[in-house]
Amino acid sequence: MIKLTEKQQALIERIGIFQEKTGMQPVAGRIVGLLYVSDKPELTFDEIREVLGISKSATSNALNLLQHLNRLDYITYSGDRRRYFRLKLDRWRELVMQEIDSVTEFSATLQEVVAERTKETPEYNRDLLDLADFLKYLHRELPKLMQQWEAQRK
Amino acid sequence: MIKLTEKQQALIERIGIFQEKTGMQPVAGRIVGLLYVSDKPELTFDEIREVLGISKSATSNALNLLQHLNRLDYITYSGDRRRYFRLKLDRWRELVMQEIDSVTEFSATLQEVVAERTKETPEYNRDLLDLADFLKYLHRELPKLMQQWEAQRK
DNA sequence: AGTTTAGTTCTCAAAATTAGGAACCAACAG
DNA sequence: CTGTTGGTTCCTAATTTTGAGAACTAAACT
Structure with a gap:
């Protein structure tokens, strides 16, 4: 016990x-x-x-x-x-990717939002698109970041 | 209305x-x-x-x-x-950093966990430390990643 | 002072989440 | 075929979360 x-x-x-x-x-x-x-x-x-x-x-x-x-x-x-x-600890890399996936999904919603928004608020729309774009960028870069991390640790 | x-x-x-x-x-x-x-x-x-x-x-x-x-x-x-x-949309960068902060905090707990763990399970402990270390790495790299993103967008 | 407005706080009921217990099922053991 | 074990499911009660409504406060307007 x-x-x-x-x-x-x-x-x-x-x-x-x-x-x-x-x-x-x-x-x-x-x-x-x-x-x-x-x-x-x-x-x-x-x-x-x-x-x-x-x-x-x-x-x-x-x-x-x-x-x-x-x-x-x-x-x-x-x-x-x-x-x-x-x-499933040995698979933590997948876990991390999974988390980012859900955020990236939200990024798609943000783009839909901007498509619906008035064009009268250009800065606001820009901020939204920037956020959406950064989240996608993060998603794309994460694998590379993991590789860099692997490389840089001794 | x-x-x-x-x-x-x-x-x-x-x-x-x-x-x-x-x-x-x-x-x-x-x-x-x-x-x-x-x-x-x-x-x-x-x-x-x-x-x-x-x-x-x-x-x-x-x-x-x-x-x-x-x-x-x-x-x-x-x-x-x-x-x-x-x-506070114009401050979304801070928001993103904030999210990562809480994950990084968890990383510290993971290290505490490993300190308490038996040494009889070296791979398991290694996985835990790897995850903790990667989360900290991510935290450190995020600002750079944001800069890269700023740079690469047209 | 008295009234209107913007927002807060308190109380309480409805709804959702959580988890216990008992009945249940399926696999295997004798 | 009977009993035991590992786990699931059903039903229900306790707890938590949520949000409405009314009473309240504080500022500003008259």
Whole structure:
């Protein structure tokens, strides 16, 4: 049975709250926190349930949500019926791209907005287009930025 | 009295929902949408209230929230007691930096997490540190990226 | 002083989110 | 075919969020 230190528990709560602020439900946020912090990075349904003191339904729903959000995975071992859930941490590059994608989508909406707007407010329209364009630029440049980062670290 | 087209209303709803997904409350999200779309980019309290069909309390609370989030401003004209609310759109660069800041803050938590973690999971710890480091890198590089963007646009 | 206007605050009800518990299902074990 | 385990689903209650309405404040106008 898994036991957490005070510090670990505090970290889980902090991470949980951070995730909540990005729109995630509380239990899901804490599961993410737990998987960040836990010495074993692969936990079973019941380990998660037990250590966080939450119900089966909450656990099930949150795990499914996290899988939908592309944050979670599970692996199995033959002769063991349980799933071992883990963060898709090794794929964090995809995660970051995913976040930027949604922003870029918004950029398209901004362009639609400008297309609808009066032409009487040229500076305002320019600001909107600039923002939209920068977001797209950011989206395009992100892969390069990742490569640069790879290169510059020792 | 301000009148919106169907298309404008639809855009406001779309923008509103997008904002909601980033954790903003519904009315605040729609106000942002309205100010993006409205031909007049500076609206009074009552214009906002009326065109969105919301109560004074909801309007007041949302406007204050948006000012706290650094998204809104207002200007006044002498001899007119009303405030003219507007998006701080011309400052979108700051906005973008602000968003990245909060991510960077999370990066510090990740480093704390790794400091607490067992050393028995070196790859996992490496992934965590990589992510944390990349987020900081992104934070540092963003200003440069903005400059590049300024330079490359015609 | 009395009234109108711009906006705030308080109280409360409606609606949405969250999560517990129990019943359920499917796979495997004996 | 019966029992156990891992996980899902359904129903419901508690909590939180949201926003309306009315009372209120403060400034400006008369």
